[in-house]
Amino acid sequence: MVHARPSEHLTRLETQADYVAFRAQAQARWKDLWEGSRTVVSVGVGSSSIAKGALDVLDTCRAELGNAAVVREVSGNGAFWMEPWIEIRRPGEPPVVYGPLQAADVTAVFNGERDDLAVGVRNSEPLRNIPSLNEHPFFRDQLQIISRNAGVIEPDSIEDAIARGAYDGYFKVLFEMSAEEAIAEVTAANVRGRGGGGFPAGIKWESGRKARVTPKFVVCNSHEGEPNVYKDRHLHECDPHRILEGILIACVVCGAERGYNYIGGEYPLAIRRFRKAVADAERIGLIGKNILGTGHDIAFRIRTGGGAYICGEASAMMFSVMGVRGQPRTKPPRSVEEGLWKRPTIANNTETLANIPDIIVNGGEWYAGLGTEGSKGTKLMTVQGPLARHGVVEVEMGMTLRKLFDDIYGGMAEGRTFKGVQTGGVSAGPLKDEHLDIPVDFDSLGDVGGMLGSGGWVIFDESVNVVDFARYLTAFNRYESCSKCVPCRLGNPALVEILDRIRFGRGSMDDLTLIQRTSKHIIELSLCGLGQVAPVPLIGMIEHFPEDFEHAVKYGTMTAPPLPLAAD
Amino acid sequence: MAHAESAHAVLPVPAPFTGRQDVDPEVVRELLSHFTFDDYEEAQELILSALQEVNEHFGWVSPEAAQIVAEHLNTTVNRVFGLLTFYADFRTEPRGHHHMLICHGMACYVMGSQALVQEMQGGFGIDDGETTADEQVSIQVVNGCLGVCDLAPVVKLDDEYFGPVTAEELTSLLNRAIGGQRAMREKGVSNGPRPTK
Numbered sequence: 001m002v003h004a005r006p007s008e009h010l011t012r013l014e015t016q017a018d019y020v021a022f023r024a025q026a027q028a029r030w031k032d033l034w035e036g037s038r039t040v041v042s043v044g045v046g047s048s049s050i051a052k053g054a055l056d057v058l059d060t061c062r063a064e065l066g067n068a069a070v071v072r073e074v075s076g077n078g079a080f081w082m083e084p085w086i087e088i089r090r091p092g093e094p095p096v097v098y099g100p101l102q103a104a105d106v107t108a109v110f111n112g113e114r115d116d117l118a119v120g121v122r123n124s125e126p127l128r129n130i131p132s133l134n135e136h137p138f139f140r141d142q143l144q145i146i147s148r149n150a151g152v153i154e155p156d157s158i159e160d161a162i163a164r165g166a167y168d169g170y171f172k173v174l175f176e177m178s179a180e181e182a183i184a185e186v187t188a189a190n191v192r193g194r195g196g197g198g199f200p201a202g203i204k205w206e207s208g209r210k211a212r213v214t215p216k217f218v219v220c221n222s223h224e225g226e227p228n229v230y231k232d233r234h235l236h237e238c239d240p241h242r243i244l245e246g247i248l249i250a251c252v253v254c255g256a257e258r259g260y261n262y263i264g265g266e267y268p269l270a271i272r273r274f275r276k277a278v279a280d281a282e283r284i285g286l287i288g289k290n291i292l293g294t295g296h297d298i299a300f301r302i303r304t305g306g307g308a309y310i311c312g313e314a315s316a317m318m319f320s321v322m323g324v325r326g327q328p329r330t331k332p333p334r335s336v337e338e339g340l341w342k343r344p345t346i347a348n349n350t351e352t353l354a355n356i357p358d359i360i361v362n363g364g365e366w367y368a369g370l371g372t373e374g375s376k377g378t379k380l381m382t383v384q385g386p387l388a389r390h391g392v393v394e395v396e397m398g399m400t401l402r403k404l405f406d407d408i409y410g411g412m413a414e415g416r417t418f419k420g421v422q423t424g425g426v427s428a429g430p431l432k433d434e435h436l437d438i439p440v441d442f443d444s445l446g447d448v449g450g451m452l453g454s455g456g457w458v459i460f461d462e463s464v465n466v467v468d469f470a471r472y473l474t475a476f477n478r479y480e481s482c483s484k485c486v487p488c489r490l491g492n493p494a495l496v497e498i499l500d501r502i503r504f505g506r507g508s509m510d511d512l513t514l515i516q517r518t519s520k521h522i523i524e525l526s527l528c529g530l531g532q533v534a535p536v537p538l539i540g541m542i543e544h545f546p547e548d549f550e551h552a553v554k555y556g557t558m559t560a561p562p563l564p565l566a567a568d
Numbered sequence: 569m570a571h572a573e574s575a576h577a578v579l580p581v582p583a584p585f586t587g588r589q590d591v592d593p594e595v596v597r598e599l600l601s602h603f604t605f606d607d608y609e610e611a612q613e614l615i616l617s618a619l620q621e622v623n624e625h626f627g628w629v630s631p632e633a634a635q636i637v638a639e640h641l642n643t644t645v646n647r648v649f650g651l652l653t654f655y656a657d658f659r660t661e662p663r664g665h666h667h668m669l670i671c672h673g674m675a676c677y678v679m680g681s682q683a684l685v686q687e688m689q690g691g692f693g694i695d696d697g698e699t700t701a702d703e704q705v706s707i708q709v710v711n712g713c714l715g716v717c718d719l720a721p722v723v724k725l726d727d728e729y730f731g732p733v734t735a736e737e738l739t740s741l742l743n744r745a746i747g748g749q750r751a752m753r754e755k756g757v758s759n760g761p762r763p764t765k
Contacts, residue, residue: 047714047715226712230715304616305655306658324650386678469677
């Protein structure tokens with residue numbers, strides 16, 4: 001893993017006044033960039049756009065436009081359907097976003113010859129018949145709070161981030177606010193855990209603060225191993241400083257002396273950008289000894305995972321940080337009492353921590369005004385499958401799935417018909433068309449067997465056989481079981497075997513009863529969250545698509561017997 | 569077919585494999601030299617990162633490298649192997665000249681990645697994590713997600729992404745990578761039975 005170097009021109013800030021001066025300087029630089037006389041070309045580079053050639057576009061921009069314009073490497077903005085994109089701000093005009101384009105188009109676009117590639121203009125008024133980007137259906141219904149810097153700032157530049165308000169909340173808890181007040185704001189905001197559990201962060205922080213054992217730690221859980229979620233990676237790529245600020249605020253408020261971020265090892269770009277953010281923040285003295293002269297000492301460590309889904313579970317994650325196999329343990333003691341290295345540990349999801357800076361700056365009441373009764377704020381969502389558009393979006397809690405799918409994501413791709421949507425990653429059941437009008441928040445989908453979870457939705461159409469799909473989901477849980485406790489270790493393979501029997505046409509109706517019984521064992525007897533929900537997708541599939549399973553029992557779904565192999 | 573320049577310095581991935589990498593103990597020691605620690609606890613926290621560094625550099629972690637990591641970080645080789653076998657990212661066998669990832673995340677599944685996995689197993693006779701008989705291509709099935717879901721189903725060969733990929737395209741991609749030879753490996757001959765995980 002490449003160790004990031006901080007930017008050379010940054011120097012350590014010793015006092016509050018130093019920081020205020022630095023912030024003013026960053027803001028002036030930002031203002032000059034957008035109001036000055038130079039043309040600014042920004043290229044959206046994220047792991048999704050790199051796959052489509054964004055680095056070629058960036059190289060071409062640097063080589064051909066480097067003299068005529070300021071070329072910036074910003075992050076992706078969540079809109080995969082317009083990647084690779086570039087944004088050109090000509091003096092006196094608002095920035096115009098063009099995409100999708102390839103390296104060969106760059107010069108023509110820059111010269112203003114390819115306005116047909118324009119997606120929108122970053123302005124409320126249209127420009128030369130180019131509509132406003134915020135009027136595009138993909139952006140119109142979004143409420144971008146934690147992702148508002150996506151595609152706007154250079155993630156590698158701490159000055160860009162500070163000019164856009166990063167570390168304002170951190171500054172507030174360091175100088176203007178007591179820890180009790182900060183926790184009161186977080187509690188008033190009622191921000192709930194975004195990783196899937198939905199546990200209120202304020203309560204967790206309160207008990208973390210009250211814990212008497214020292215040292216204490218704060219761990220940010222950025223490991224998302226679910227096979228359809230990449231919101232945390234997106235957040236790391238576009239605004240690493242926001243996450244870092246959330247962790248640092250938690251450290252100050254809870255009195256922790258060390259912050260951790262545990263990132264999935266399969267996200268090289270996210271890790272690289274986050275390392276750079278930490279290196280820069282250390283360089284200017286926002287991390288380290290005697291931060292800005294306040295006497296606070298906070299150390300920071302980045303740890304990377306090794307590709308085990310179970311490490312998203314808090315206790316397993318802490319074992320992984322400690323360099324052992326990530327296998328969950330029984331609770332209590334909870335991690336705020338006895339976590340990392342047997343010390344009180346406050347573990348939060350990335351997205352939860354990313355919400356904290358805005359709550360501190362704008363107040364808990366502001367945040368509590370967003371969303372629904374029980375679920376406040378916004379949620380990052382990823383919807384995949386045969387849709388017209390793809391990407392990561394941030395919407396206010398309480399939006400209906402139909403609005404999300406049909407308006408923001410543009411409905412089904414041409415020639416595809418909606419059959420169902422798998423919810424909650426691999427931890428909940430599917431939903432059908434009639435459920436799409438339920439407003440989505442943490443609590444609403446439970447009655448129909450769905451779940452918000454971490455905000456990953458996978459739409460499937462008639463080309464997907466639900467029995468095979470259920471087998472895929474069960475096989476995923478079989479593969480990712482940590483093998484610690486017996487019901488999960490043996491139960492999931494048993495479910496896969498039963499399903500394979502049905503798929504091969506050797507099943508009977510008794511097998512469906514057997515599935516229910518085995519599932520009940522796994523759900524009731526497993527130790528951790530993975531085991532307790534492992535059979536839920538399968539049961540949901542049977543409940544919502546019983547005729548498909550009955551058909552499979554009679555005729556099977558495959559022509560050749562399943563291969564006795566590990567992969568699939 | 570989108571494509572990203574492999575020489576670009578943005579991603580901390582090693583240079584494309586030019587051949588099977590034997591693990592040079594000196595290089596491993598050099599890689600580990602910046603893993604410094606103050607106490608036992610920090611050393612423990614570094615084991616996974618150190619193994620990742622070795623795994624990324626060589627494509628696999630040899631028993632010898634595992635021993636060096638264990639010695640450097642004051643732990644036992646048993647413990648290191650416990651980690652290597654638990655975490656899916658690590659390989660304990662050398663990689664081929666090329667490395668292919670087949671995304672089998674849920675989005676790719678609903679768009680048909682099952683056919684790619686079946687093609688890999690049935691057509692080329694290799695399973696997840698194995699290498700073609702001529703040692704040219706190692707294939708790994710990604711259970712997580714490559715995060716390029718609009719190209720689903722996605723295949724990543726070395727540093728290049730391809731998608732949407734059909735089974736026929738996967739065959740031609742693999743055939744191109746292994747130099748036109750269709751390398752068939754008889755199942756069970758070289759690898760023996762494998763436990764189902």
